[in-house]
Amino acid sequence: xxxxxxxxxxxxxxxxxxxxxxxxxxxxxxxxxxxxxxxxxxxxxxxxxxxxxxxxxxxxxxxxxxxxxxxxxxxxxxxxxxxxxxxxxxxxxxxxxxxxxxxxxxxxxxxxxxxxxxxxxxxxxxxxxxxxxxxxxxxxxxxxxxxxxxxxxxxxxxxxxxxxxxxxxxxxxxxxxxxxxxxxxxxxxxxxxxxxxxxxxxxxx
Numbered sequence: 001x002x003x004x005x006x007x008x009x010x011x012x013x014x015x016x017x018x019x020x021x022x023x024x025x026x027x028x029x030x031x032x033x034x035x036x037x038x039x040x041x042x043x044x045x046x047x048x049x050x051x052x053x054x055x056x057x058x059x060x061x062x063x064x065x066x067x068x069x070x071x072x073x074x075x076x077x078x079x080x081x082x083x084x085x086x087x088x089x090x091x092x093x094x095x096x097x098x099x100x101x102x103x104x105x106x107x108x109x110x111x112x113x114x115x116x117x118x119x120x121x122x123x124x125x126x127x128x129x130x131x132x133x134x135x136x137x138x139x140x141x142x143x144x145x146x147x148x149x150x151x152x153x154x155x156x157x158x159x160x161x162x163x164x165x166x167x168x169x170x171x172x173x174x175x176x177x178x179x180x181x182x183x184x185x186x187x188x189x190x191x192x193x194x195x196x197x198x199x200x201x202x203x204x205x
Contacts, residue, residue: 001037001038001039001040002037002038002039003035003036003037003038003039003048004035004036004037005033005034005035005053005055006033006034007031007032007033007055008032008033008034008052008083008100009031009032009083009098009100009105010031010105011029011030011031012029012030012031012098012107029056029057030054030055030056030057030085030098031054031055032052032053032054032078032083032085032098032100033052033053033054033055034050034051034052034053034078035048035051035052035053036048036049036050036051050080052077052078052079052083052192053076053078053194054076054085056074070089070090070091070093070199071130071197071198071199072087072088072089072196072197072198072199073087073088073089073114073116073130073133073195073197074087074195074196074197074198075087075114075133075135075148075193075194075195076193076194076195077146077148077174077191077192077193077194078191078192078193079188079191079192081101081178081186081187081188081191082099082100082101082102082144082178082186082188083099083100083101084097084098084099084100084137084144085097085098086098086108086112086114086135086137087114088112088114095112095113095114096108096109096112097112097137097144099137099142099144099178101142101178101186104141106139106141106142107139108137108138108139110139111137111138111139112136112137112138113134113135113136114133114134114135115133115134115135116130116132116133117132117133117134117147118130118131118132119131120150122153122155125155125166127155127166127199127201129153129168129170129197130150130170130195130197131149131150131170132147132148132149132150133147133148133195134146134147135147135148135174135176140181141181142178142179142180142181143178143179144176144177144178145176145177145178145179146174146175146176146177146188146191147174147175147176148172148173148174148193148195149172149173149175150170150171150172150195151171151172151173152170152171152172153168153169153170153171154168154169155167155168155169162202163200163201163202164200164201165198165199165200165201166198166199166201167196167197167198168195168196168197168198169194169195169196170194170195170196170197171192171193171194171195172192172193172195173190173191173192173193174188174190174191174192174193175188175189175190175191176188
């Protein structure tokens with residue numbers, strides 16, 4: 001591959017104790033990005049133009065996903081209309097989001113809900129995973145309200161002494177809208193999205 005990746009929004013430092021990184025159990029930042037270039041697969045070359053995504057940097061220093069089995073939903077969407085990312089993690093859940101729209105970076109430290117609407121049992125892994133979500137991010141600066149539906153997946157497993165962590169990458173499309181404070185609406189139709197979904201699964205024997 002030959003890609004040039006540039007940032008499209010400020011970096012969000014949102015997981016971890018950044019004042020004490022040497023002893024913190026883990027930390028993470030995310031930055032919305034856009035990619036241009038080519039990807040070669042076998043004899044075919046694919047051109048990437050305005051490929052929206054995110055640069056995630058997560059460092060674990062002893063921290064793992066919730067050992068009680070509460071899943072993580074890390075959702076990223078992007079298109080000509082806007083870019084967003086949001087996540088939900090733990091119990092009680094921690095939810096957080098960011099939207100980049102018309103050159104403005106809108107933080108959502110509260111007012112974020114991510115609800116699973118449908119699930120699917122993967123015949124390969126025999127793990128039941130979410131396949132459709134409703135996402136609402138509310139603030140006085142704007143409201144993102146979308147439904148995300150999956151169309152493909154890949155996964156891998158982290159093996160541990162007492163079980164394993166299943167990590168899925170799920171692709172699909174987002175439909176809905178973004179509402180500005182003045183009542184103006186940006187419709188969102190078939191925007192590409194990606195979910196990183198993970199869950200700790202303990203052995204029963």
